[in-house]
Amino acid sequence: MTGVQLSLTGGTVAYRPPLLTNLDLECRPAATTAVTGPSGCGKSTLLYVLGLFLRLSAGSLTVNGQDVKGWSDQRRSRFRATQVGFVFQDARLDRRRSAVANVTEALEYAGVPWRDQKSIAHSTLERLGLNAIGDDRSAHLSGGEAQRVGLARAVAKGPGLILADEPTGNLDERSASVVFDELVSQAAAGTTVLIVTHDRDIARECDDWIDFE
Amino acid sequence: MSSARSFLFECLQILAAQRVLGFLMLGLGTIAAASMILTVGEAQASRRAVLGSIDNTANRLVVLTDDSGQGGMPAGTALSMERSESVEWALAVSKLEDAALARTHAGPISVRTFDGPLPDSVDLVSGRLPLSGEAIIDNALLQSFNVGPWTAIEWNGSAYPIVGTYTLDSSLKQLSGIGLIASPTPELVVSRILVMFRSLADVRLGQGLVLDLARPERVEEISISSNLQAFALQVEIAQELERSRRRQALQVLVAMTVVTLFVALALVLVQREYFGLKRSLGASRSRLTALIVASSAIAPGFGALLGSIAAVLSQGERASTGIEPSFVLATVVTIVASSVLGAVPPAIAAGLRDPIYVLRTL
Numbered sequence: 410m411t412g413v414q415l416s417l418t419g420g421t422v423a424y425r426p427p428l429l430t431n432l433d434l435e436c437r438p439a440a441t442t443a444v445t446g447p448s449g450c451g452k453s454t455l456l457y458v459l460g461l462f463l464r465l466s467a468g469s470l471t472v473n474g475q476d477v478k479g480w481s482d483q484r485r486s487r488f489r490a491t492q493v494g495f496v497f498q499d500a501r502l503d504r505r506r507s508a509v510a511n512v513t514e515a516l517e518y519a520g521v522p523w524r525d526q527k528s529i530a531h532s533t534l535e536r537l538g539l540n541a542i543g544d545d546r547s548a549h550l551s552g553g554e555a556q557r558v559g560l561a562r563a564v565a566k567g568p569g570l571i572l573a574d575e576p577t578g579n580l581d582e583r584s585a586s587v588v589f590d591e592l593v594s595q596a597a598a599g600t601t602v603l604i605v606t607h608d609r610d611i612a613r614e615c616d617d618w619i620d621f622e
Numbered sequence: 623m624s625s626a627r628s629f630l631f632e633c634l635q636i637l638a639a640q641r642v643l644g645f646l647m648l649g650l651g652t653i654a655a656a657s658m659i660l661t662v663g664e665a666q667a668s669r670r671a672v673l674g675s676i677d678n679t680a681n682r683l684v685v686l687t688d689d690s691g692q693g694g695m696p697a698g699t700a701l702s703m704e705r706s707e708s709v710e711w712a713l714a715v716s717k718l719e720d721a722a723l724a725r726t727h728a729g730p731i732s733v734r735t736f737d738g739p740l741p742d743s744v745d746l747v748s749g750r751l752p753l754s755g756e757a758i759i760d761n762a763l764l765q766s767f768n769v770g771p772w773t774a775i776e777w778n779g780s781a782y783p784i785v786g787t788y789t790l791d792s793s794l795k796q797l798s799g800i801g802l803i804a805s806p807t808p809e810l811v812v813s814r815i816l817v818m819f820r821s822l823a824d825v826r827l828g829q830g831l832v833l834d835l836a837r838p839e840r841v842e843e844i845s846i847s848s849n850l851q852a853f854a855l856q857v858e859i860a861q862e863l864e865r866s867r868r869r870q871a872l873q874v875l876v877a878m879t880v881v882t883l884f885v886a887l888a889l890v891l892v893q894r895e896y897f898g899l900k901r902s903l904g905a906s907r908s909r910l911t912a913l914i915v916a917s918s919a920i921a922p923g924f925g926a927l928l929g930s931i932a933a934v935l936s937q938g939e940r941a942s943t944g945i946e947p948s949f950v951l952a953t954v955v956t957i958v959a960s961s962v963l964g965a966v967p968p969a970i971a972a973g974l975r976d977p978i979y980v981l982r983t984l
Contacts, residue, residue, distance in 0.1 A: 460902070483906045490904020503896055505639045517628055518904035562903075 412438020412601035413492055413569040415459055419468035428454040431468070434619060438569070441593060441602040443612035446621025452605040456572045459603060460493050461485040490518040494563030496588075498575035500555035504548040508534060508558045511547055512565050519566035533565040534558065537591060553584030560588055564595055571595055573604045577611060589614070629916070636893065636917040643889050644921045650881055651925025651957050652932070658874050658953050659933035871952070875960040878922065882964025886918040890972040897972050907973035914972055918965030919958050926957040 415436040422429040428451040436442050436459070444452050457463045458470065461477060462485075470477050472488070480488070494515075502511050512530035521529060534540055537557045547555060556576065563571055573592060577585035589611060596602040596616070604615060612618050637644040890897070897910055905913070930950045 462901070483908065486901070486904050486906035486909070489902065493904075495902045501895075501899055501902075503639075503899060506635075514900075515903050517632075518900075523628070 411569055412440075412596075412599045414438060414471075414473050415570070415601065415603075416471045416474075417455075417458070417468065418470075420455075420458060420465055420470065421467040422451070422454055422458060422463055423466035429458065436570075436601050436603055437617075438601045439596055439599045440616035441596045441604060441614075442617040442619065443615035444603065444605045444619045444621070445607065445609060445612050450621040452621060453574050456495075456574050456603065456605055459570070460495060460572050461488055491520065491566070492569040494566065494568035494571045496556075496560050496563045496571065496573035496576045496592075498578045500547075500552075500559035502547040502550075502555055502558055502562075505546070507544050507546055508539060508542055508550065508554075508561075509544060511558055512562045515562045516566055521566060529565055530561070533561040537561050537587060553580050556580055556584060556588060560591055564591065567600075569600060571600055571602045573602070575605055575607065577606065577608060629913070632913055633917045633920055636889070636896075636913060637921060639896070640889055640892055643885055643892070647882070647885055647918065647921035647961070648925040648928075650878070650885075651922030651961070652929035653925075654874055654878055654922075654957050655926035655929030655953050656933040656936075657929075658870065658956075659930055659950060660936070661870075871956050874953075874956055875963070878957055878960035879964040882918055882922065882961040883967060884964075886914065886965035887968040889918060890914060890968045894972065894975065897975070911966075911969040911973040914969035915962055915965045918969070919961040922961040923954065923958040926954040930954055 413436075415434070417432060417434040420429050420432040420434065432451075432455070434455070444455060446452050454463065458465060461472075461480070465478075477485070477488075502508075503514070506514075509527060509530045512533060513526040516526040516529055517523075531540070534542075534557075537560060539554060539557055539561065542550060542554055542558075547558065550558065556579070560576065563573075571592060576588050576592065580588060592602050592604060593614075604611065606612055612620075897905075897914075900910060900913075901907075930953055934950060
């Protein structure tokens, strides 16, 4: 997997109060980058900026050397669909659907052929120790299982960029370890991984660390 | 995710996730289509039937009142008189021996424009109307001629046997024989035919107007005595049909649009978290908007199909002569269009909604 090179220069997102102010950041492929800081300092906002959800009020963001300022919503969405895997703190699964269906939906948006989707989803879930719950409705999963399904959804398409927002925040030690190990292995495979966390131990294990303190 | 199959699949998933709203919209579509077809469609069919009746009658009147004087009545038309359901008319026809003549007549029967007042009744010899070449004349004229029964009159150098009289006095309704003399005169046959056609017009058009325009007073106002009047009535009813169609279609459109708007709004509100999720997975604003609009139109569209089929089937025999397939199709299209229309504002709003807000407030 070819990771995405991100470069944020003077990044500012103006809300009241400003969520990000004049932030410079480099995220390199094949590395894990931890972002830490107190609540409300703009860590999640940074993820949404890098995931091209939010547009900068000032500054510039380049993706693989391309300034994204002029990108249309279509292009940004396409980038998210094919290159970005989001991992949320509380999984954010579609609770009405099965674990496999949650993963295949991401694959569908990524343009993975229909016939390959289920096998990819199953193999990804199996890698994360979830082979037994693939057809269970997400609503019936435990917190740890749901988070791993969320991770599977993010990594199944082989994204170039993984943006993880407190991915281990609600997990027990074992589940947290599985999740973090998967993120590290994704980075080892070339993916750019950005992890927002309050856990400084995790941050220490990352290749790079940006502290908003 | 560009294929239509994936798109449809995703729409169905959205609907399946909110079965109650889905069934609500399905039911709305069904009811709207069925009610539109069973009310408007049936009324349209009735009106069309009357329009056809007027059209037929008008055709006959055109023949009889052709201002060029070159009219003619096809034998087939004369035969169709016998099929009239009017008792009064049937009685008269039963006395028409020349109907048999018309039946065997190969070409048109010559007639001439009648430019006087229409007679109210006809007095006939031996209970029959004149054969070709025989005459019936105005009763007053007969008196002025001072001739009795079994007398011929001369007109344009020919002798015409008088087989009956007609009168403008409506009190003379009884058929009575006054004599029989044979001689051809196409002009005087016209009088008889006009009387008959006037009866036809009174009965058929009168009923039609009461049934169709729901304005009984019009029956008194309208009496067709010329092709121009028939044509005018025909145009009027056609316009009324069109106006009615548009009015009803507009009503359904507005009602369905408003209802769909609220249902789609509920759909968006209930599923906003999942729409935010879809955005994170790569759904663009336009795709999200299209998904919501399509999801909101599928159920009512399917319901409209079901409702249309049910309504047409429930009509039984009437359906074969009544509802036009184009009207059924237009009904379904109207319902789908109004659903789309109603779903657009909430769908656009959902597309524009800040996904971060949605994701953070899950």
